[in-house]
Amino acid sequence: MNLRPxxxxxxxxxxxxxxxxxxxxxxxxxRPPAALLRDKLELPELDxxxxxxxxxxxxxxxxxxxxxxxxxGSCTMKYNPKANEAAASLPGWRNAxxxxxxxxxxxxxxxxxxxxxxxxxxxxxxxxxxxxAAGAHGELSGVLIIRAYHEARGEHGRRxxxxxxxxxxxxxxxxxxxxxRIKAIASDAEGGVDMAALREILSGPEAxxxxxxxxxxxxxxxxxxxxxxxxxxAVHAAGGLVxxxxxxxxxxxxxxxxxxxxxxxxxxxxxxTFSTPHGGGGPGAGFVGVRSDLVDFxxxxxxxxxxxxxxxxxxxxxxxxxxxxxxxxYGNFGIILRAYVYLRMLGPEGLRSVAENAVLNANYxxxxxxxxxxxxxxxxxxxxxxxxxxxxxxxxxxxxxKRLIDLGFHPPTIYFPLIVPEAIMIEPTETESKExxxxxxxxxxxxxxxxxxxxxxxxxxxxxxxxxxxxxxxAARNPVLCYKG
Amino acid sequence: xxxxxxxxxERKAMLERIGAASVEELFSVIPASARFPKLKLPLPLSxxxxxxxxxSLAAKNLCAxxxxxxxGAGAYYHFIPAVVDALSSRGEFLTAYTPYQPEVSQxxxxxxxEYQSMxxxxxxxxxxxxxxxxxxxALAEAVLMAYNASGAATGLASGGxxxxxxxxxxxxxxxxxxxxxASAFPIRLEFLDLPPEAAAIRSDDSTFCVVVPYPSFSxxxxxxxxxxxxxxxxxxxxxxxxxxIMCGLLKSPGExxxxxxxxxxxxxxxxxxxxxxxxxxxxxxxxxxRKMPGRLVGEAKDAxxxxxxxxxxTAREQHIRRExxxxxxxxxxxxxxxxxxxxxxxxxxxxxxxxxELCWSKAHYAAGLIAALPGFAVPALGSKQEFFKEFVVLTxxxxxxxxxxxxxxxxxxxxPLSRYYPERTHELLVCVTEMxxxxxxxxxxxxxxxxAE
Numbered sequence: 001m002n003l004r005p006x007x008x009x010x011x012x013x014x015x016x017x018x019x020x021x022x023x024x025x026x027x028x029x030x031r032p033p034a035a036l037l038r039d040k041l042e043l044p045e046l047d048x049x050x051x052x053x054x055x056x057x058x059x060x061x062x063x064x065x066x067x068x069x070x071x072x073g074s075c076t077m078k079y080n081p082k083a084n085e086a087a088a089s090l091p092g093w094r095n096a097x098x099x100x101x102x103x104x105x106x107x108x109x110x111x112x113x114x115x116x117x118x119x120x121x122x123x124x125x126x127x128x129x130x131x132x133a134a135g136a137h138g139e140l141s142g143v144l145i146i147r148a149y150h151e152a153r154g155e156h157g158r159r160x161x162x163x164x165x166x167x168x169x170x171x172x173x174x175x176x177x178x179x180x181r182i183k184a185i186a187s188d189a190e191g192g193v194d195m196a197a198l199r200e201i202l203s204g205p206e207a208x209x210x211x212x213x214x215x216x217x218x219x220x221x222x223x224x225x226x227x228x229x230x231x232x233x234a235v236h237a238a239g240g241l242v243x244x245x246x247x248x249x250x251x252x253x254x255x256x257x258x259x260x261x262x263x264x265x266x267x268x269x270x271x272x273t274f275s276t277p278h279g280g281g282g283p284g285a286g287f288v289g290v291r292s293d294l295v296d297f298x299x300x301x302x303x304x305x306x307x308x309x310x311x312x313x314x315x316x317x318x319x320x321x322x323x324x325x326x327x328x329x330y331g332n333f334g335i336i337l338r339a340y341v342y343l344r345m346l347g348p349e350g351l352r353s354v355a356e357n358a359v360l361n362a363n364y365x366x367x368x369x370x371x372x373x374x375x376x377x378x379x380x381x382x383x384x385x386x387x388x389x390x391x392x393x394x395x396x397x398x399x400x401x402k403r404l405i406d407l408g409f410h411p412p413t414i415y416f417p418l419i420v421p422e423a424i425m426i427e428p429t430e431t432e433s434k435e436x437x438x439x440x441x442x443x444x445x446x447x448x449x450x451x452x453x454x455x456x457x458x459x460x461x462x463x464x465x466x467x468x469x470x471x472x473x474x475a476a477r478n479p480v481l482c483y484k485g
Numbered sequence: 486x487x488x489x490x491x492x493x494x495e496r497k498a499m500l501e502r503i504g505a506a507s508v509e510e511l512f513s514v515i516p517a518s519a520r521f522p523k524l525k526l527p528l529p530l531s532x533x534x535x536x537x538x539x540x541s542l543a544a545k546n547l548c549a550x551x552x553x554x555x556x557g558a559g560a561y562y563h564f565i566p567a568v569v570d571a572l573s574s575r576g577e578f579l580t581a582y583t584p585y586q587p588e589v590s591q592x593x594x595x596x597x598x599e600y601q602s603m604x605x606x607x608x609x610x611x612x613x614x615x616x617x618x619x620x621x622x623a624l625a626e627a628v629l630m631a632y633n634a635s636g637a638a639t640g641l642a643s644g645g646x647x648x649x650x651x652x653x654x655x656x657x658x659x660x661x662x663x664x665x666x667a668s669a670f671p672i673r674l675e676f677l678d679l680p681p682e683a684a685a686i687r688s689d690d691s692t693f694c695v696v697v698p699y700p701s702f703s704x705x706x707x708x709x710x711x712x713x714x715x716x717x718x719x720x721x722x723x724x725x726x727x728x729x730i731m732c733g734l735l736k737s738p739g740e741x742x743x744x745x746x747x748x749x750x751x752x753x754x755x756x757x758x759x760x761x762x763x764x765x766x767x768x769x770x771x772x773x774x775r776k777m778p779g780r781l782v783g784e785a786k787d788a789x790x791x792x793x794x795x796x797x798x799t800a801r802e803q804h805i806r807r808e809x810x811x812x813x814x815x816x817x818x819x820x821x822x823x824x825x826x827x828x829x830x831x832x833x834x835x836x837x838x839x840x841x842e843l844c845w846s847k848a849h850y851a852a853g854l855i856a857a858l859p860g861f862a863v864p865a866l867g868s869k870q871e872f873f874k875e876f877v878v879l880t881x882x883x884x885x886x887x888x889x890x891x892x893x894x895x896x897x898x899x900x901p902l903s904r905y906y907p908e909r910t911h912e913l914l915v916c917v918t919e920m921x922x923x924x925x926x927x928x929x930x931x932x933x934x935x936x937a938e
Contacts, residue, residue: 001589005791009599009830019831020566022839026923027850029842036706036871038736042606043834051568051831058596059577063589066576079488080580083532088758089570092543095550098560098760099900104892107545108759121525133618133761134816136803144665173803173813179669182808224514255512260519271816275488280593281583281615281780281819283762299665324668325661328559328621328749329760341539347529350486352521356508357489357496363511364499380503380511401586411586416804433490434499465588467793472587475785475797479774481612483602 002060003466010483012054013044019051061466062280063410069436071365073384073413073425074168074220076250076272078358083345084276084338093337098329102315108333109314113303115340116287122351123246123266124257125289129298129319130331132286135247137326138267139174139214141288144323145265145297146212146241147178152297152321155239158211162201162235164193166220166417168247180211187419191377192225195234202238212241215263218248220417220425221377222362222384232262241265246287249273250429251359251383254352264291274339285335296320301330357430358383361437365428368441372448376420384427386420392451397422399458400447406457406464407443487532547892549757553925555851557875557916558702558900559620559656560760561752563730563840564919566831569754573824583780583819587795593819594794597782600826607732607829607837608746609739610768614779616817617765620749621659624696624726625666626778626812627747627767631694631722632672633811634776646693646721647671650685653678654701657905659726663696681707688719694745696724699738700731703914704875705865713742729753729766730844730918731873733837745769754828755821764821775801778812843919844874847926851917852876854930860937875916877902880937884913887936896925896932 046054063070070077087093096108112130120128132138143161150158161180163171165187172182183201188194193215202210213235218224225231232242244258244266250273252258258266270276271284278284290298300322306313316330346354359382366375366385373387389397401411401424413425428437450457462468491499496508505511512520530538549562556562573579577592584590584597597615604613617623628649635646651663653676660676667674677684681697688695695716700706709725716723724745725738730752732738738746750764751757769777775798783797803810832840852872856863860881865872880887884901891898899915917926 006595008595008602010602013833017833018835019568019833020836022564022836022843022919025843025846027847027926030846030849031842032735032845032871036735038609038732038734038740041733041834041837043603043832043837044830045833045835046830048568048831051827052572054830055568055572055596055827056575058592059572059575061590061592061595062577062581063586064577065580068589070582072582075582077580077582081488083535085574085579087536087539090540090543091550092540092546092548094756094758095548095562096546096759097549097554097556097562097757097897099556099558099904100547100897101888101892103889104547105759107542110542110545118526124522133622133818134814136813136815137618137622140813144668147669169803169805169807169810170813170815172808173806173810176808176810177666177669177813226514229516252515254524255521256515256519257522260522261516269816277579277820278582278816279818279820280578280581280590280596280823282817283618283819283821284816324665325658326622326665327618327662327761328656328658328763329619332618332761333759334756334762337539341535344527344530344535344538345532348524348526350529351524351526353486353489356511357491359511360491360496360499360503360508363503363505367503380505380514402588405586405589410582410589431488431490434495436490462588466591467588467791468787468789470587470785470787470793470795472785472795472797475783475795476799479781479797480784481598481601481771481774481781481797482605483599 001465002057006057008483009044009054012046012050015045017045017047019046019048068408068410069432069440070410071412071426071428073427074247076427076429078275078429079431080275080277081342084341087341088334088337106314109303111337111340112330113305113314115336118343119268119287120289122253123289124259126292127295127298128287128289129300129302130287130336131299131326132267132288133327133332134282134284134286135267135269136170136174138286138288139170140177141299141326142243142265142267143174143178143180145290145294146243148297148323149241149294150211157209160206160209161211162213166419167214167216171214171245191219191221191223192227193231195227195230198231198234202234207238210238210240212243214243214245216245216248218251218382221386222381223377223379224382228261247272248383251355253355254348255355259291265294270335270339275342276335276338283332283335285332297323299323299326354430361428361430361432365426365437365441369444372445384425387424387426388420389422389424391448392455395451395455395458397424402461403447403458404443405462409440409443553896553928555899555915555917555929556897558914560757562757562918562920563752565754565756568831569824569827572827573820578823584796587793591793594782596823596826598794600822601782603829604766605768607729607737608748608768609737610746611771612774613766613768614777614781616822617767617779618818619763619765620726620747621662623747623765623767624659625663627724627745628663628694628696629666630776630778631724631745632670634773635693646691648673648675648691649694649696650687650692651676651696652681652684652698654703655698656702681709682711685712685715688716688721690720692719692721694722694724698726700728700873703877704872706871706873709738709741709743728873730841734841750825753825755824762818762821764818764825776811779814780817840919847921848874848876848917851915851926851929855933858930858934861933874918875914878913878915880911880913882937883910887913887933890936891932896929898929898933
C-alpha cells in the first residue's frame with residue numbers, strides 16, 4: 001500500500017500543460033455566438049506522466065480483490081476473471097451503438113438473449129429482463145411489477161409490503177420508491193421470518209392491503225430459511241406475491257431454483273454472483289426474473305428470438321403491459337457481457353461447484369473462529385455467517401475491523417444485519433484458497449488475544465494505512481465536497 | 486476449475502474440520518424435492534474457446550470504429566485517450582468495493598472527490614454526487630429531488646406543489662424513465678411542446694420544477710437563463726439535462742441559473758458499449774445537498790491532522806434511513822465515474838474546449854453541406870436556431886430507408902426519428918463529433934444524395 005500523501009489533481013496542475021494531443025480542425029472553423037460562450041472552466045492542466053503517476057499512486061491506496069482477501073458479507077467479493085475483461089475490451093462491443101438497429105446489433109442481442117435465458121434456467125423463472133443497472137434497480141423493477149400485477153387485477157388497495165427486520169436497506173427504500181408502505185417482520189429464534197408474526201398480519205385487519213413480502217434467502221445472517229415454502233404459501237393464500245432478493249444467490253446457484261419454492265419475482269446481482277467487478281461502487285447489473293403470469297409486466301425492452309425461418313434473428317421488444325423503461329437502452333451491457341463469459345466458461349457443473357465451495361469455505365471459517373467469537377445462530381451456515389465483536393471489555397467490532405486492516409485483510413461487513421449486536425458478517429466466497437482462510441481465521445484469533453492483552457493495538461488501528469481513522473462526524477457537520485483552491 | 490482454489494484433498498480436510506461427511510450434507514436444509522436441479526446450461530468452454538466465440542459474436546455488430554459514424558441520439562462516439570483505459574483497468578480500482586472502509590479506500594475516495602470537483606466546475610454547480618446509472622435515471626431522480634426539496638420549507642411532501650413542466654423535445658427514453666420513476670408519487674408530468682423559455686413561463690404555484698434539455702433531443706439550444714428567471718419567479722426549480730462535452734465550450738446550465746443539473750456523462754471517457762455502462766451525473770446548488778440522492782465524498786482529517794476522504798452525509802441514504810431514504814440507489818456507476826475523472830483530468834481546460842470546438846465546427850460544416858443537397862433541408866440553419874453537435878435533417882425519402890441502405894455500406898448517417906415517432910418519417914437526427922473527419926463528412930453528404938436518387 002502506498003502510504004505517501006498524494007496531492008489532489010488540481011494541486012498538480014500547472015498552466016499550459018497538456019496531456020492529450022488532439023487533431024487540428026480540418027473543416028472551416030465555426031464559432032458559437034459570444035453570448036453562449038463560457039469564460040472560465042476550472043479544470044486542472046497536467047502532462048501525461050504526472051497524470052499516470054497520480055492515478056497509479058491513488059490506486060495503490062486501495063485494498064482490492066486483486067491484492068487482498070476481501071470477505072465483505074453480503075457483497076460476494078469473489079475473484080473477477082481477467083477473461084471477462086479481455087472479452088469486454090473488444091472493439092466490436094465497445095464501439096457498438098445501442099440504436100444501430102437490431103439487424104446491425106445481432107452479436108449484442110444474442111449475448112443478452114443467451115444470458116437472460118440462462119439466468120431464467122438458474123432461477124426457474126418463465127422470463128426475465130436484464131434492464132436493471134444494479135441490485136436496487138432490480139428490486140425497484142420487481143416491486144413495480146408486483147404493484148402492476150395487483151392493479152391489473154383491480155386490487156388498488158394492496159400497498160403494504162412486508163419486509164423482514166434483517167433485510168438490506170435497499171428493500172424498504174425500493175418499496176418507498178414504488179409507492180408501498182412497509183411493515184417490518186421480526187425474526188424468529190433461528191433468524192428466519194417469525195411465522196407467528198407473519199400469520200398474525202395475514203389474518204389481521206391489514207391482510208387485504210398486503211401486496212407481498214420481500215425475502216432474502218439465505219437471509220442476511222447467512223441462514224437458509226427452512227420455512228420458505230410455508231411463508232410463500234401463506235402469502236399466496238392471502239393474495240400477495242413473494243419477492244426474492246438475490247443478493248445471496250451465490251449460495252444457491254445449481255443448488256436450488258428459487259421459483260420452485262414459491263418465489264414469484266426475483267433479482268440477481270451480476271456483480272455479486274456472476275463475477276463482474278465492483279469497480280469501487282459500480283457499475284453492477286441486475287436481472288429480474290418472474291413467474292409465467294408476470295411476464296408481460298417486465299421492464300423493457302427485452303430481447304426476443306425469432307421463430308420459424310428467421311430463427312437466427314434477435315430483436316428488441318417491449319413486453320405487453322410493461323412497467324416501462326427504468327433506464328435508457330438495455331441495461332449495463334458491458335457487465336452483462338462479462339457475466340456471459342463467466343457462465344459460458346463454468347457450465348452447469350461448474351456453477352454448482354461455485355455454491356458448494358462458497359458454502360464450504362464459509363462453514364470452514366466459522367468453525368475456526370466460533371469458539372472465540374460468538375455466533376448468535378449456531379447452525380451450519382450457507383455462504384456467509386455473522387459473528388459478534390464483543391470479545392473483550394471496551395473493544396468493539398469497529399476496532400476488530402480496523403485491526404484486521406493492519407494484518408493485511410479487508411474487514412468484513414460490520415454492524416449489519418441490524419438485529420445482531422456488534423455484527424461481523426463474513427463471506428469468504430468460493431475463490432479463496434484454504435491457506436487464505438486459515439490465515440484470516442488466525443488473524444481473527446490473534447486479535448481476540450490482543451483484545452485482552454493489548455487492546456491499545458486495536459484502538460489505535462489502523463496504523464499501516466495512508467491515513468488513520470477519519471473524523472466522519474466533523475466531515476458531515478461541515479461538508480467539503482469540492483476542491484476549493 | 487481456474488476460479489476455485491480448493492483441491493479435493495483440501496475439501497476433505499475442511500469437511501472433517503466442519504464435521505460434515507460430504508459437501509451435499511451442508512445443503513440438507515434445502516427442501517429435498519427441489520435440491521440439486523439438473524440445469525440446462527451449455528457445457529463449459531475453455532478460455533480459448535470462449536474468447537473465440539466472443540470474437541465471432543462481436544463481429545456481428547456494426548462497429549463505429551470501422552464506419553463513418555453519425556449516429557448519436559443519446560450514446561456518443563467520442564475519442565478516449567489511452568490513459569483512461571490503462572489507469573481505470575488497474576485491479577486496485579476495478580476490484581475494490583464501495584469505499585465503506587476509508588483507510589483502505591483512499592484511492593477510490595480521492596478519485597471520487599476529484600471527480601466531484603471537476604464535474605461541479607464543468608456543470609457550473611456547487612456539488613455533484615458520485616454517479617447514477619445513466620443520464621435518464623439521473624434526470625428522473627433530479628425531478629424526485631426537486632419534488633422533495635420543494636416541500637422542505639413547508640414540511641409537506643412537496644409544499645402542495647405537484648406539477649413538473651417538462652419540455653417535450655426530450656429524449657423519448659428519458660421521458661419513459663421519468664414516467665416510471667414518478668409513477669409511485671402524486672406527481673403530474675406536463676409535457677409541453679415549447680422551447681424552454683416558453684415552457685417555463687407556464688410555471689404556476691402548483692409547479693415544483695421545470696425540466697429542460699440543453700441541448701434538446703433534436704439538438705437545439707434554448708434560452709436557459711430566461712427559463713430560470715420564469716421558473717424562479719413562480720417559485721419552481723429549474724432542472725436542466727445537458728451534454729458535458731458541450732459544457733467545455735458553452736456557458737454551463739449552473740451559470741445560467743439551473744438549480745439542479747443532470748447529464749449523461751458517457752461521452753467523458755466511456756465507450757458506447759451498446760448502451761451501458763453509462764454515467765449519470767447529478768449536481769445542484771449546495772443548499773439542496775441534503776435532498777440529493779446518491780453517494781457523496783467529503784474531505785476529512787485523521788487524529789494526526791492528515792487529509793483524507795470519506796463517504797459523507799450518509800443520513801440521506803438507504804443503508805441508514807431505509808424506507809425514509811431519499812432514493813434506493815446503492816451500487817452506482819463507480820468505474821464509469823473514474824473513467825470520467827481521468828478523462829477530465831487528461832483533457833483539462835484546453836482539451837475540453839478543443840473537443841467541443843471541433844464538434845461545433847464539424848457539425849456546422851456537415852449541416853451546411855447537407856442543407857445544400859437537393860431535396861434535403863436542415864431546419865435549424867433556416868430558422869437560425871443554435872445547435873451543438875446534433876441537428877435534424879429533413880429527407881426527401883423516408884429516413885429509415887436511407888439509414889438502412891447506407892449502414893450496409895459503412896456510412897451510418899444518423900437516427901431516423903420514425904423509430905421513436907412513427908409519423909416523423911422524413912427526419913434524420915445527425916450527430917457529428919470530433920471523431921468524424923472532413924473526408925467522412927463529405928462522404929456522408931455524397932452518400933445521402935445518392936441514397937435519395
